[in-house]
């Protein structure tokens with residue numbers, strides 16, 4: 001089997017890195033440096049015309065978008081390992097959270113990230129496509145993004161009520177969302193206001209594969 005993973009540190013690709021670590025499957029790693037434009041080179045644009053990571057190439061087929069990658073890897077490698085549900089309602093539930101986190105939750109997080117002064121953007125790699133000139137950053141945009149994030153984190157908090165993980169047992173849906181929620185926490189959103197989320201995140205960080213990645 002051939003599996004290549006195109007990655008950049010401190011980027012959305014960290015989600016796929018965690019998914020691959022949980023699955024424990026072998027792959028070839030191609031590390032790109034966003035800040036020097038490696039994601040915009042013609043040879044990479046042939047693999048992902050969006051010029052973004054993560055991308056996996058499995059058996060010669062390129063798959064981009066982190067949510068699609070998590071669901072694909074889950075379906076192909078995760079079911080036997082009890083990290084992704086077999087087809088059916090549980091799988092639907094996992095897909096719901098994965099898609100929601102990328103489409104709905106990450107949207108105001110990206111707005112907030114873009115509106116923050118550079119020194120408050122944390123260690124995340126600058127995303128050349130979403131970078132805003134300093135004069136375009138406004139406190140109105142920032143406050144609206146924060147308010148939207150609070151609304152969505154409340155939905156996540158309610159979704160976790162009475163359960164340790166998103167679909168009951170730990171799954172790649174948790175692996176995926178911990179990456180996005182951890183990033184949101186680094187943007188100055190106080191996750192402590194969402195006790196179920198805080199507790200869940202702590203349990204995700206205790207997973208050996210994730211703890212190892214966090215050690216660096």
Ligand SMILES: N[C@@H](CCC(=O)N[C@@H](CS)C(=O)NCC(=O)O)C(=O)O
Pocket residue numbers: 010011012013034039040051052053054064065066067102125126127128129130
């Ligand atoms: N929706 C995409 C977003 C991927 C994305 O925005 N990746 C950024 C890093 S966080 C990137 O590769 N940026 C490269 C660039 O801006 O040149 C996904 O979930 O995979």
